[in-house]
Amino acid sequence: MPELPEVETTLRGIAPHLRQQTIEQVIVRDTRLRWPIDPAWVESLRGQKVLGATRRGKYLIVELTRGALIMHLGMSGNLRWVPLATPAQKHDHVDFIFTNQRLLRFTDPRRFGAILYTEVAALLHPLLADLGPEPLSANFTGEYLWQRARGRNQAVKNFIMDGKIVVGVGNIYASEALFLAGIRPSKRANKVSAAHYLQLAAVIKTVLANAIEAGGTTLRDFVGGDGKPGYFKQQLHVYGREGEPCLRCATIIKAQRLGQRSSFYCPHCQR
DNA sequence: AAATCTCCCTGTAGGC
């Protein structure tokens, strides 16, 4: 399921062939994504040139001559290059065809994903305007996390999964980062020490960077912009390992639901 | 303001 590393992997896969290309045609087979796709702006895409592609949190932004596409992969989405005229399969909802005869295809079985168009600066869009810092940027630090945690009584796992605090940390990497930092997921955010937040910020950066390096985590059906799966699953320490021994101390990994999400931790390594 | 809850959706796994 796409978290920040999977979105970054997608971006890196699609970006090289996007730049300076002109949209020739957009085929929408199903408008029913997170928000319905509006046929009015779909038509306005024709003839627009791609100025660049970026990422903000888990949102992909494709800057065009007169606006920008904002895309989200949701739970099960992927965006990848396929050979022109590849027959559309079930859940292949949108095709972008460029004048160089390349085909960018958006697939999303669960349809939690989104494709939006904005004529103002994408970063000012309501969905993006209030997002927290990028975890891999220099202004995301342990000091910042500790400051934001003052007065926060929620579980630290939910705290770091809040996009207003920091973007891109989803359920898998939150569990992994808390394991690597030795912090129990259920610990109240305002009870975590400043020293532990320094650790936490550092491991969030490394776990995300390593996952990007591995091409993301493919649990079931994720593929990057080049259509290939990611290999970070092999490096997961606790996620999905309930009942199995901790890789560090052999204590049995436990699962616990926090904020309607399953969380995994080692009772011995994480306090 | 902060925290929690509900909902959107389909594929898969497990029980019978």
Place this chain on the structure above:
DNA sequence: TGCCTACAGGGAGATT
């Protein structure tokens, strides 16, 4: 084999 149910989860929006 098929039917049924539970579960997975990003995150916006509503509610507490």
